[in-house]
Amino acid sequence: MTALEKIGAAPVRVGSTALYDWDDLVQEDRAHRLIYTDPAIFEAEMTHIFGGTWTYLAHESEIPDVNDFITRNLGLRPLIIVRDAEGKIRALYNRCTHRGTTLCRFDKGNSKSFQCPYHGWNFLNTGRLRGVPWPDGYAEDMRDPKYNLAQVPRVETYRGFIFGTLNLDALPLAEHLGPIATVIDEWLDRNPGGRVVVCEANRFRFKANWKLAYDNSCDGYHVAYSHRSLLETENRFAGENAKGMAYYRNSPDAQPMYMRYTGRGNHYKDKRPNLEKRPGGLWALESAHPGMEHYEADFIRRYGDRAFSLLDLAGSEPVNINVFPNLSLLGNHIQVFEPVGVDETNAIWYGTMIVDDGSIGADGVRDINALRMRTQEGFPNFGEVDDIANFEQIQRGLMAVEDEWVYMNRGLGITDRVKTNNDGTITAPATDEAFMREHFKEWKRLMQTRANLAIRREP
């Protein structure tokens, strides 16, 4: 039995009247500036989106052992993600039920319980209140479930990815993910044992709305220009053998890469068809990284014909898999968007490493990971910095009150450009903005819905 407490789907201050006419703010071809700039819309999103749908919380490899914890957020709610003594993963509200203090101020650790630094209330990592100082001062029975920590009522994992939602009516996670799960499977299954482990991150903060990052996540249109400094740098010695993302430079829509919308705000950009389908096809595209010539020569000596399929494991997987609202698997990164305020966001690029499943051996895995760390540092250092500079400048541009709209109509209205497939997914050329038009339909649906939201406490 669990104790559920229903909560209003809309923030109190919005009340029962609609904040805006959402159909007016988000149209087929354009979106109003207010969705990026209005603090009231941001506040509503923190419940309707971050809470109303499945949101990525953390990766299982970050809490591998019982009693491990990390602190994260669901929207602005501070959470402690724990693997409790029974191994169950929970998303506890990091908020003392007494007076609201955060219980845990550390990024990660291992603990069976959390004691409030204010008055000393002590909670097990199941969320249950274990004890309070001098309980005889309370007339009430302190075993009342209302004193147990709030927790996210539904926490599910998909192959190591931990998601949570407050929405009791949300589909089971795997069903919610639908076709995007197949691409996540492919992203994982190229690694030994079909899994990866998180290993620190490149962490960015930018002064702009979180959706600007999600709008960019599948955008193939910006690459040639926003990342011009990266493209020029990674090709400064390349000659005819263009490296990295060079396939964006000339006629990207004529390339076999494409974007696909798979429903519920999720989409992916698939650059894999641009590659030569052979061992080493991915490695051949990799631009210069520390140690690559040494390890390539060393792998050929140690592994012979197998060397290039191993080197591919250090190569950056050319796909962007975006799970609305806050997860983006790209290259080998697990990128997470964390809203901080209406005009402030963190973009955390968690690195991943492979683990030995017995098929490679410890030395080989160590060396692949040594390369894989360096390939993953490339884009955040030489690409992401320019993206977030542009996101900040969008936020500034949107302060122009009378100039109301941003356009997302690339590809719209051109015959045979955007294709709806038999399974309902939508395919379009790589620079098309169809992904953005579609994820805003999901955003609008969630903002318009009064969902069946709740928190849970241990009974």
Next chain:
Amino acid sequence: MNAPKTADPSRSSYYVNDALYRELIANFTDWQDDARAVTDAAIRDEFRCLVEREARLLDRLKYDDWLAMYAAECLYWVPSTPNAGDPRREIAVMFDDRRRLEDRVYRLRTGFAWSQAPQSRTVRLITNVEVFATAGDDTHMLRSNFLISEFWDKETRILTGWAGHRVVRSGAGWKIAAKQVNLIECDQAIRNPSIIL
């Protein structure tokens, strides 16, 4: 793996290998030892001048002169954790060999590095410079604190921390073989980390 005799570290990276990683980790572990602190004022002054010159060259965007302060086979490492773990299994904020350092400079000069358009203006304060001996006379370790005031996009912000330099004798002078930059906020979200530290 031995590099080809003609390998140019500006063009190919043969020296970043497992032995180098192990040596790097060893060199940057337990080196700040009072027993190894160099007290000779002249030696300390020589290295204080070296890190001050590095700061000046970076503030003035004299990247070619700055790169020339580094050994041909050098490393520039900004760990993403306060205790600088194993860079073979931990993403770094930055981890550059010679070629990638030159990439970093090349990118800033393309004119299309939007994160540095316009360029940041920086002033670096370098203090608390200490010199530590190593097992060999031709190598020293330097520890210094830095405070970078960075004016960018209408605001001035502070980037601060401490740096460890591994310097090796080169002719009559010294070259930087490895620099470890320890930002105090290294494991937190950082706004626009696009300058060279």
